[in-house]
Amino acid sequence: MKTAFERRPVDQPCPSCGLRSMISFYFVEQLPIQSLRLSPHQEHARNSPQGSIQLAFCERCGFIANMQY
DSSP, rough: OOOOOOOEESSSSSSOOOOOOOEEEEEEEEEESTOOOOOSSSSHTSSSSSEEEEEETTTTTOOOOTTTO
């Protein structure tokens, strides 16, 4: 699992105010996308779908969003 704590601009508009003022501050790759789902077998759990999280905040309105959603 790759994790990064670094600030970098995001080339997507803020989901709240619409301006391109989002700054990414936290990124994690390869996390289960259904973390609360119980699997009947360990192998099934290991092969469950995975995704990324990229948290970013808007410098204008302060909104925080997962830009990978």
